[in-house]
Amino acid sequence: MSDQEGSFYLGDLETVTKKAMDYLKSKKPLKSLIEWGTTYSLWPAYLVTACCGTELAAASGPRFDLERLGFLSYGNPRQSNLVLIDGTLTIKMSKVVRGVWEQMPEPKWVIAMGACVLDGGIFWNSYSTVLARDVLPIDVYVPGCPPRPEALAESVMILKKKIKGEPIET
Amino acid sequence: MASPTVLPMTYEALSQVSQEEGLIELQVGPAHAGSGHMRILVWVEGDTVVKVDPDVGFVHRGVEKLSEGRLYVKAVPMVERPSLVDTVNANLAYVEAVEALAGIKPPPRASYVRVITAEISRIISHLYGIAIFGIFLGTSTVFMWALADREPFIDLLEEMTGARVTCSHIIPGGVRWELPADFGDRIETALRYLENRFNEYEKLWVKNPVVVARTQGVGRLSREDAIRLGVVGPNLRASGVKRDIRKDRPYEVYDQLDFDVPVRHEGDCYARLLIRIDEMRESMKIIRQAMKQIPDGKIVYDDYYNKMSPLFKKIYDEGRVKITQSLTSLAPPPGEAVSLVEGGRGEMFYYLVSDGTRFPYRFRSVTPSYRNLPFFTHVMPGQKLADVPAIYGSIDYFPPEADR
Amino acid sequence: MRPLADTVSIDEKVGLKVSCSPEKLLVVAKALKEAGFDHVVSVTGVDWPKQGKLDAVWHLSSYSDEELAGGIAQLSCYLSRENPTVPSLATVWESATFQEREAFEMFGIEFQGHPDLRQLFLPEELKGVWPLRKDFELKKRRDEFWRPRRFFQ
Numbered sequence: 001m002s003d004q005e006g007s008f009y010l011g012d013l014e015t016v017t018k019k020a021m022d023y024l025k026s027k028k029p030l031k032s033l034i035e036w037g038t039t040y041s042l043w044p045a046y047l048v049t050a051c052c053g054t055e056l057a058a059a060s061g062p063r064f065d066l067e068r069l070g071f072l073s074y075g076n077p078r079q080s081n082l083v084l085i086d087g088t089l090t091i092k093m094s095k096v097v098r099g100v101w102e103q104m105p106e107p108k109w110v111i112a113m114g115a116c117v118l119d120g121g122i123f124w125n126s127y128s129t130v131l132a133r134d135v136l137p138i139d140v141y142v143p144g145c146p147p148r149p150e151a152l153a154e155s156v157m158i159l160k161k162k163i164k165g166e167p168i169e170t
Numbered sequence: 171m172a173s174p175t176v177l178p179m180t181y182e183a184l185s186q187v188s189q190e191e192g193l194i195e196l197q198v199g200p201a202h203a204g205s206g207h208m209r210i211l212v213w214v215e216g217d218t219v220v221k222v223d224p225d226v227g228f229v230h231r232g233v234e235k236l237s238e239g240r241l242y243v244k245a246v247p248m249v250e251r252p253s254l255v256d257t258v259n260a261n262l263a264y265v266e267a268v269e270a271l272a273g274i275k276p277p278p279r280a281s282y283v284r285v286i287t288a289e290i291s292r293i294i295s296h297l298y299g300i301a302i303f304g305i306f307l308g309t310s311t312v313f314m315w316a317l318a319d320r321e322p323f324i325d326l327l328e329e330m331t332g333a334r335v336t337c338s339h340i341i342p343g344g345v346r347w348e349l350p351a352d353f354g355d356r357i358e359t360a361l362r363y364l365e366n367r368f369n370e371y372e373k374l375w376v377k378n379p380v381v382v383a384r385t386q387g388v389g390r391l392s393r394e395d396a397i398r399l400g401v402v403g404p405n406l407r408a409s410g411v412k413r414d415i416r417k418d419r420p421y422e423v424y425d426q427l428d429f430d431v432p433v434r435h436e437g438d439c440y441a442r443l444l445i446r447i448d449e450m451r452e453s454m455k456i457i458r459q460a461m462k463q464i465p466d467g468k469i470v471y472d473d474y475y476n477k478m479s480p481l482f483k484k485i486y487d488e489g490r491v492k493i494t495q496s497l498t499s500l501a502p503p504p505g506e507a508v509s510l511v512e513g514g515r516g517e518m519f520y521y522l523v524s525d526g527t528r529f530p531y532r533f534r535s536v537t538p539s540y541r542n543l544p545f546f547t548h549v550m551p552g553q554k555l556a557d558v559p560a561i562y563g564s565i566d567y568f569p570p571e572a573d574r
Numbered sequence: 575m576r577p578l579a580d581t582v583s584i585d586e587k588v589g590l591k592v593s594c595s596p597e598k599l600l601v602v603a604k605a606l607k608e609a610g611f612d613h614v615v616s617v618t619g620v621d622w623p624k625q626g627k628l629d630a631v632w633h634l635s636s637y638s639d640e641e642l643a644g645g646i647a648q649l650s651c652y653l654s655r656e657n658p659t660v661p662s663l664a665t666v667w668e669s670a671t672f673q674e675r676e677a678f679e680m681f682g683i684e685f686q687g688h689p690d691l692r693q694l695f696l697p698e699e700l701k702g703v704w705p706l707r708k709d710f711e712l713k714k715r716r717d718e719f720w721r722p723r724r725f726f727q
Binding site for chain 1 (some may be wrong): 247
Binding site for chain 1 (some may be wrong): 699701705713
């Protein structure tokens with residue numbers, strides 16, 4: 001199969017269809033459709049790490065509703081595409097978080113909440129905490145101790161811009 | 171990827187047949203719905219739970235060791251962060267111990283402000299407990315309602331201090347912020363709103379036949395067991411033991427306020443739910459009395475006020491207290507002190523040892539969720555597996571508080 | 575009132591303070607239980623490296639007794655730092671089981687007769703490190719975090 005730009009795809013049927021699919025997905029109408037679908041259905045795996053989890057719960061409440069942004073907390077990590085690390089990661093919990101992250105299929109993103117993931121927070125010199133960036137690759141950081149629910153909503157908007165590839169001002 | 175002791179899964183995970191008598195070991199893993207980050211290893215035979223082993227420590231940050239390197243005043247945020255839903259009571263417990271060590275007494279107006287904010291914090295904590303109980307039983311309606319009903323009270327604290335939950339406004343010797351001018355009207359509006367909401371809760375949640383069927387008779391804890399295991403808080407009062415630190419060992423101005431201590435005798439999950447609603451009504455009574463009885467005066471003790479510079483005194487007149495050198499160089503005489511405070515979930519205990527320097531020598535804190543741990547090993551065996559979430563939700567266990 | 579223990583005193587900040595040596599600990603504990611203290615509030619230790627000793631401290635309180643309700647009794651026991659072993663009071667008061675596990679993993683105090691002495695909060699990597707002793711130093715700079723290289727690279 002060849003197209004206007006003059007490239008040939010040779011090979012067996014499977015590789016050819018995969019290459020064709022990748023090419024089509026990078027073209028405008030299909031790409032926007034896929035991004036629109038993804039950004040409005042970021043489902044986090046249910047992982048509450050530490051004390052920032054109460055502000056995550058408050059953000060899911062009716063006042064700062066995150067569900068209007070497409071943010072439905074889902075139980076099974078195999079069907080979610082976002083991990084929210086809220087709070088301090090300890091040695092025991094970091095293994096759990098890594099395991100959950102590796103169970104999730106691509107594409108997946110990570111939002112890290114709180115001052116404890118930035119640089120340790122107020123527990124920086126503890127004997128059992130781990131910096132989050134040693135464990136997972138992080139996309140968006142949200143500062144605060146604990147961050148306000150509106151800050152969490154803004155971080156979701158920033159992640160959407162990042163997925164679409166638009167420039168971000170923070 | 172993972173060492174054999176950790177299997178990160180949601181809900182009930184891989185089951186493996188263990189060597190003992192055909193029991194199956196399941197893990198209600200660290201990533202699960204509701205307040206997560208705690209693992210329960212459950213051994214079942216058929217459908218009945220035989221043995222339970224809680225695996226805690228996923229949020230252990232070592233608050234006790236970290237506080238030994240911080241000044242007495244700077245350890246206040248350290249104390250608040252574990253029990254994040256009930257911060258004012260934790261703050262108050264620590265500051266009581268420091269004041270006992272240093273021999274400082276706060277002025278009466280500061281005591282009343284502390285009591286008012288502590289009772290607001292208790293209401294916030296009980297509403298969060300009800301929300302999590304709802305999530306554990308599977309409904310999200312009560313979760314949304316209870317989280318929405320917390321917001322008026324969080325707004326009150328935010329108007330006074332500027333922070334939503336971690337207020338840090340109690341310092342040794344007084345409080346840091348003055349009550350705003352329209353606080354009386356706003357709090358009356360919030361209390362009346364909550365009273366109307368209680369009628370809705372009764373209709374939907376308390377008299378709901380599904381809830382009654384799932385919680386009545388489930389997870390019964392008898393009076394002797396409650397005393398023997400040392401459980402605290404509303405879980406204790408739901409089993410028939412009338413014990414409330416605010417009455418037995420009064421601190422601040424609780425001996426001048428008039429309120430009851432609700433007690434129930436059944437000891438099951440339903441009683442634990444009802445007693446939290448009763449306690450919220452008592453808190454509302456306390457807040458109303460305290461707002462009437464509050465005297466005028468200073469909000470920090472006189473010695474501290476006299477040592478402030480004129481600029482800080484001008485800031486004080488606007489309603490804020492700056493932390494001056496007399497607090498950062500607070501060095502109590504060598505000795506020990508103990509403080510007990512009734513938080514929303516139970517008794518908070520602090521034991522401080524000082525050796526004359528500006529840093530605590532030994533900082534020991536026992537939080538109510540830590541003392542409620544025997545619930546897992548003694549109440550859950552014998553119940554059906556499907557009752558495990560109902561029991562877990564009814565004891566209002568908050569893992570960061572237990573692990574500190 | 576208490577000829578068994580070494581020192582008994584009433585302190586206004588703490589309450590009833592009793593201290594004794596490890597041999598007499600079980601006898602004193604049973605006497606306190608008869609007197610009405612029926613549960614344990616806290617089990618911990620205090621490390622005095624300059625004086626070369628480690629205290630194990632139990633705080634007790636009472637639910638069923640009306641006069642003692644709200645009161646705290648402190649029972650402490652001086653141990654050596656090299657070999658801190660003390661009989662476990664989990665047989666006397668069942669509410670001490672979880673707290674003694676924590677005191678074991680933080681200080682290294684070995685409780686003899688405890689039904690199930692193992693780590694409670696700390697992971698298996700930190701066993702043998704007694705974090706709350708005074709000779710364990712916290713990290714001073716921000717970049718000395720525990721690097722989980724063994725697992726994730």
